Amino acid sequence: MVEFLSIMAVVLLALLIWVIRSRRPQANRILDDSPGYARHTQTRPVDVPSQMTGRDYGILLRAAHGDRSRLETWVVAEQQRATPPLSRDEAIERLAERLRLSRS
Incomplete structure (x- = not known):
């Protein structure tokens, strides 16, 4: 009987x-293989446009008090104002230069 109880205790x-x-x-398992949130919508990484990160863009954004829609209006108006149409980068550079000159 004691042997049976000891065997049962071991089992x-x-x-x-x-x-x-x-x-x-x-x-404690880490879910590395789990899909990310809304992975089906993330087909490619989003690149930051170069014209939205430059120094001139930052100067204009401060002048617009952070209002990007106002800044976009300025850029489009500058593009359309030029006789040969300007590229977006050229319009931003021209607006920033004009702003620098007006503050001097």
């Missing part, structure tokens, strides 16, 4: 250790 102890070890990796 229960082994079963308990197995249950604890089988649950531990699941609780």
